[in-house]
Amino acid sequence: MSHSTDQTPERPTGHAVPTSADVARLAGVSRATVSYVLNNTSAVRISEPTRRRVREAAEELGYVPHAAARSLRAGHSRMVLLPSAHIPVGPLYSQFFNDLQWELRRLDYTVVQYGSVGLKPDEAARAWAELRPVAVVSLGEVELTEQAVELLKRSGARAVITLGTQQVPGTHSLAMDQGRIGEVATAHLIESGRRRIGVVVPEEPGLGMFSRPRLEGARRAAESAGTGAAAGATVVPLPLRYDEESADELAGRWRELGLDAVFAYNDEYAMLLMRALQDAGISVPEETAVVGADDLLLGRLLRPRLSTVHIDMVLGRELAELVDQAVRDADTPPRSRRLLDSRVVRRESS
Amino acid sequence: MSHSTDQTPERPTGHAVPTSADVARLAGVSRATVSYVLNNTSAVRISEPTRRRVREAAEELGYVPHAAARSLRAGHSRMVLLPSAHIPVGPLYSQFFNDLQWELRRLDYTVVQYGSVGLKPDEAARAWAELRPVAVVSLGEVELTEQAVELLKRSGARAVITLGTQQVPGTHSLAMDQGRIGEVATAHLIESGRRRIGVVVPEEPGLGMFSRPRLEGARRAAESAGTGAAAGATVVPLPLRYDEESADELAGRWRELGLDAVFAYNDEYAMLLMRALQDAGISVPEETAVVGADDLLLGRLLRPRLSTVHIDMVLGRELAELVDQAVRDADTPPRSRRLLDSRVVRRESS
DNA sequence: GCGAGGGGGTTACACGTGTCAGTGACGCGT
DNA sequence: ACGCGTCACTGACACGTGTAACCCCCTCGC
Numbered sequence: 001m002s003h004s005t006d007q008t009p010e011r012p013t014g015h016a017v018p019t020s021a022d023v024a025r026l027a028g029v030s031r032a033t034v035s036y037v038l039n040n041t042s043a044v045r046i047s048e049p050t051r052r053r054v055r056e057a058a059e060e061l062g063y064v065p066h067a068a069a070r071s072l073r074a075g076h077s078r079m080v081l082l083p084s085a086h087i088p089v090g091p092l093y094s095q096f097f098n099d100l101q102w103e104l105r106r107l108d109y110t111v112v113q114y115g116s117v118g119l120k121p122d123e124a125a126r127a128w129a130e131l132r133p134v135a136v137v138s139l140g141e142v143e144l145t146e147q148a149v150e151l152l153k154r155s156g157a158r159a160v161i162t163l164g165t166q167q168v169p170g171t172h173s174l175a176m177d178q179g180r181i182g183e184v185a186t187a188h189l190i191e192s193g194r195r196r197i198g199v200v201v202p203e204e205p206g207l208g209m210f211s212r213p214r215l216e217g218a219r220r221a222a223e224s225a226g227t228g229a230a231a232g233a234t235v236v237p238l239p240l241r242y243d244e245e246s247a248d249e250l251a252g253r254w255r256e257l258g259l260d261a262v263f264a265y266n267d268e269y270a271m272l273l274m275r276a277l278q279d280a281g282i283s284v285p286e287e288t289a290v291v292g293a294d295d296l297l298l299g300r301l302l303r304p305r306l307s308t309v310h311i312d313m314v315l316g317r318e319l320a321e322l323v324d325q326a327v328r329d330a331d332t333p334p335r336s337r338r339l340l341d342s343r344v345v346r347r348e349s350s
Numbered sequence: 351m352s353h354s355t356d357q358t359p360e361r362p363t364g365h366a367v368p369t370s371a372d373v374a375r376l377a378g379v380s381r382a383t384v385s386y387v388l389n390n391t392s393a394v395r396i397s398e399p400t401r402r403r404v405r406e407a408a409e410e411l412g413y414v415p416h417a418a419a420r421s422l423r424a425g426h427s428r429m430v431l432l433p434s435a436h437i438p439v440g441p442l443y444s445q446f447f448n449d450l451q452w453e454l455r456r457l458d459y460t461v462v463q464y465g466s467v468g469l470k471p472d473e474a475a476r477a478w479a480e481l482r483p484v485a486v487v488s489l490g491e492v493e494l495t496e497q498a499v500e501l502l503k504r505s506g507a508r509a510v511i512t513l514g515t516q517q518v519p520g521t522h523s524l525a526m527d528q529g530r531i532g533e534v535a536t537a538h539l540i541e542s543g544r545r546r547i548g549v550v551v552p553e554e555p556g557l558g559m560f561s562r563p564r565l566e567g568a569r570r571a572a573e574s575a576g577t578g579a580a581a582g583a584t585v586v587p588l589p590l591r592y593d594e595e596s597a598d599e600l601a602g603r604w605r606e607l608g609l610d611a612v613f614a615y616n617d618e619y620a621m622l623l624m625r626a627l628q629d630a631g632i633s634v635p636e637e638t639a640v641v642g643a644d645d646l647l648l649g650r651l652l653r654p655r656l657s658t659v660h661i662d663m664v665l666g667r668e669l670a671e672l673v674d675q676a677v678r679d680a681d682t683p684p685r686s687r688r689l690l691d692s693r694v695v696r697r698e699s700s
Numbered sequence: 701g702c703g704a705g706g707g708g709g710t711t712a713c714a715c716g717t718g719t720c721a722g723t724g725a726c727g728c729g730t
Numbered sequence: 731a732c733g734c735g736t737c738a739c740t741g742a743c744a745c746g747t748g749t750a751a752c753c754c755c756c757t758c759g760c
Contacts, residue, residue, distance in 0.1 A: 397737085419745090422747090
């Protein structure tokens, strides 16, 4: 605007941000001394009066070290990269996600979320590698290839952790066994004598990562049950949007589908569908059993109370500690742990 | 390990990550040329054959630039710091939060979440300043002081944006008018003829940031109504934990409280309480009206359908654009915008 | 009196990058 | 033949920090 800014571009308010050199000048010592004092380096002895002068000078100038310069010199940072997806995840998952970040910060890591919008795995890995993170915790948004992992490790990542459906060599793979959720839910329904079982699959894009394995798990349960006394169970996928209209439409043609049970992906979808079924005159659980997942408190408020799959998720804290250990000792054996355990909580809707 | 690496430090797959100097060596040009080529600098002309050689060398070595070194030299980064709280926020807020991050990344910013666990405002600001972010979007976890803002700006932040209840000078303050939510809800109840109004206050620590202003808003509504025809409305705070036991306990002594309406902080708390009231034989809405907030889909599934306050939140996208504009032009006048608008959606519970 | 030793600092280099100011080589007009 | 301009590229510095290696001076022991 005013041309005076062109002449003196370095006039914010208190001018430029002070460096350790400024502190050194003010304290009347060398820059090295400043570094030693402010980092409490034990290998070098500095007298107490000097320490005080340095600290006071730093305080007076409002000196703040430059993290980038520091980690450039050090050759490593304490940054954990956490590529996260842009998907409407449920409360359980976002809780886990929050805890993870919280615990990492407690362990003195800097958590960086980073997107990889429509990038291929290798491009994404390249973008991540630019930041030279000390660890990468990939949440399954992109399926890392082996070369991508290689690139990340070469760029200084001491730990690469994948949370996904499949294992990636060279990483600590935490198997997020979504399939098991569908499996136990469906097995429970079959045990209760149900035979034609619908499985709700959200149409919400981005949820496929969760919904597909759950459907597969349901299919597995139906097949393995075929051998026992309870033979002939079938699974029918049911696309559903998360709104009343879609639920009513599905409930409207429920009788022609000839189903006697439904695993609804989620407690939220389950509640939505159950209400629509009741409004359409289908009795739950007599005519159709309904099972959700996540064990939300709200599911207990409906009548009948919603049966559900309770998911015991690994604590964010545990995962954070795994990260920390892998960073400390890069040769930690890539142990694969299962991220979640599932068990059915039977209430009244099944 | 093996001493041969000391003799030949240039082993691509093994060990060190290649720098632009390695690329230059392989391509047979100077490091400056590499920089020009890979950054497509238009001010300098490089012949096409040379460009190709450089690109191929970079490709072969798997060269990845070092973001920290780059921003050190450049004197600025494209990092947006997003200090976030460790609180169990609702779906609405976390949706907004996700969108914001997503849009910022789309605008080519690097989003960094950073904690400030129990730090005082000035300490937190110091920790943030170390990262030299180009913008800080504070979500009200810590109340920034004026000096803290000053420090951040001196350290290179071109935009400081606060989302909170109070305005901070020198920042773009987005007023998150939580009070208004309680106000419209309570006003609605008073208009409907209710007089003794309970206001649920979650005991969950960390939610006070939201619940306190809502309670205050409710009180304001009751007071301002005192002047009109509908005089004598009173507000009674009701602490509540998010579990059935707590809700049942509250419902058990409902009659002695003598309330004829309740604004329940949230749709989730509202659903919980409404169920408990019904189980205790209190009829809704005849005996007691219930109003929630957030307009969750699930609220429409209960009977009676839950009345609620619909919250129109500023889009994450809009906020991201404000950040971007403020970064581009640091002299953008600190406009204060209201982050959310509230209106009552009357259904059947009131 | 003189070397050893150590307390208290400093000098100098390295980290990886961007970019300004040159520097040859070459074509061209007079 | 010589100056001038353009092309294609290089040399050198700066960004802010950590740390190994060195240096000076004082004291102590013999």
